[in-house]
Structure formats: C-alpha cells, structure tokens
Amino acid sequence: MRSRLAAALGATALLAAGCSTGGDAVDVNNGGEFRFVASTPAGEVIPEAERKSAPEFSGTLLGGGDYDSAELVGDVAVLNFWGSWCPPCRVETPEFQEVYEEVRDDGVQFLGLNVKETNQQFADAFVESKGITFPSLYDPRGEVALAFRDYPADRIPSTIVLDRDSRVAAVYTGEVRQDDLRSVLAALTEEA
Numbered sequence: 001m002r003s004r005l006a007a008a009l010g011a012t013a014l015l016a017a018g019c020s021t022g023g024d025a026v027d028v029n030n031g032g033e034f035r036f037v038a039s040t041p042a043g044e045v046i047p048e049a050e051r052k053s054a055p056e057f058s059g060t061l062l063g064g065g066d067y068d069s070a071e072l073v074g075d076v077a078v079l080n081f082w083g084s085w086c087p088p089c090r091v092e093t094p095e096f097q098e099v100y101e102e103v104r105d106d107g108v109q110f111l112g113l114n115v116k117e118t119n120q121q122f123a124d125a126f127v128e129s130k131g132i133t134f135p136s137l138y139d140p141r142g143e144v145a146l147a148f149r150d151y152p153a154d155r156i157p158s159t160i161v162l163d164r165d166s167r168v169a170a171v172y173t174g175e176v177r178q179d180d181l182r183s184v185l186a187a188l189t190e191e192a
Contacts, residue, residue, distance in 0.1 A: 045187050051167035054160070055147040059137040062114060062123055067137055069166070076108045076169075076188045077162040078181070081145055081155075082136075083116050084126035088175040089157050094130045095178045099185070104134075106189055107164070112136030113144050115156060163188050 058068040080096060082089040093112070100110045114123040114136050123138060137144060151160055151171050161170040161184055170184045 045184055046169050046171075048163075048191070051163065051165075051169055052150070054162050054166050054168050057144045057147045059139055059144060062112075062120065062127055062136045062138050067111075067135065072109055072111070072162060073166050074107075074164055076164060076185060077166075078108065078110045078185070079113060079148075079160045079162065080110070080176075081113045081115055081158040081160075083114060083156050084122045085117070086156050090126075090130075092157055092175045093126075093132060096176075096181075097130065097132050097134070099178055099181055100134050102182075103185055103189075108185055108189060110134035113139050115139050115142045115145055161185070161188065163191065 054069070056069050058066065061067050078096070078100075080093070082093060084090075096110060096112075100108075104110075112127075112132070112134065117123045117138070117140050120138055120140075123136070126132075127136060139145070145158075148160060151158075151168060155173045157172075157175060159170075159172040159176050159181075160168055161172075161181075163169040169188055
C-alpha cells in the first residue's frame with residue numbers, strides 16, 4: 001500500500017514539475033537525460049528599463065521551411081521550449097493553443113521550440129495529436145536554447161515572452177498557467 005502511495009505521489013510530482021538537463025537525471029525514451037525540477041509559479045513582467053534584447057536565432061520549422069527570429073519583431077512573442085517526451089508539455093501545449101487562438105489577431109505570435117527530440121516524427125505526431133496550429137522549430141540539439149543561455153531555457157518546458165521590441169519581458173520555468181500567461185500578454189500588448 002505504501003509503495004503504491006509513494007508511486008502515485010511521485011507521478012503527481014512529475015506532472016507538476018518541469019524537466020531539465022543536468023544532474024540527478026533520468027533517462028527518457030529518446031535517449032536524452034533530463035531531470036524534473038520545480039516550476040516557476042507565475043511569470044512576472046520585467047520592468048521595461050531592465051529588459052535585455054533576445055538573441056537572434058533561426059532554424060527549420062516542423063513540417064519544413066526556414067524561420068528567422070526577425071519575423072517576431074513588432075509583435076509580442078511567446079517562445080515555448082518543449083519536447084514530446086515531457087509530461088508537463090503534454091498538458092501545457094494544448095492550453096497554449098487555446099490562448100494563441102484568443103490573441104493571435106492582437107499582435108501576439110507563438111513559436112514552439114522542440115528540443116532534444118531524436119526523431120522528428122515524434123514531434124510531428126505530438127503537434128498533430130494536440131491540434132497545434134502555431135509554428136514550431138525542430139531543434140534537436142537545443143541550439144536555440146543555448147542562444148538563450150542567460151535565461152533558464154535548458155529546463156523543459158520553459159517559456160520566454162518577448163515584448164514588441166524583441167526584449168525578454170517574462171520568463172517561466174515549468175508549466176505555465178493559462179490565466180497567468182493571459183495577464184502577462186495583456187500587460188505587454190497594452191504597452192506603447
């Protein structure tokens with residue numbers, strides 16, 4: 001009985017936390033090593049005077065085609081680092097799709113960044129099964145996450161929100177609550 005309870009509590013903890021690279025790692029199906037870490041409870045908008053420019057990046061989209069971060073300039077942007085192997089991503093990604101549908105006509109872009117996925121078919125199947133319509137880069141080596149090394153993009157899921165000037169305006173580690181993301185996006189879209 002105790003072992004069942006311990007297993008249930010452990011599974012619950014994993015779903016409530018994010019995954020990251022690093023020590024205390026667990027081997028996942030794709031052969032990468034990640035560990036689960038506590039998530040950030042809420043994102044906070046970084047004051048405008050303290051924001052730093054996001055690094056430039058480019059890559060190949062799932063489904064094909066090239067992408068360059070210059071396409072984000074002028075819009076508020078939500079960058080979500082995810083993997084099909086990550087339990088919190090399975091919950092969070094469809095919720096991102098809901099928020100995306102609400103705000104995409106308000107000058108807000110969403111971009112997924114699929115990282116540490118050894119087989120693109122897993123990423124493609126994940127996007128299709130979750131009904132995701134916003135674009136995702138396929139970044140199996142985590143090169144874009146490395147470009148954001150000053151932020152915790154090595155934790156999966158991680159979400160970075162950029163303001164209209166492509167400056168980092170909010171950072172989340174772990175799963176993002178929809179209402180919190182909505183309030184951050186509302187604050188950023190209201191900025192002059």
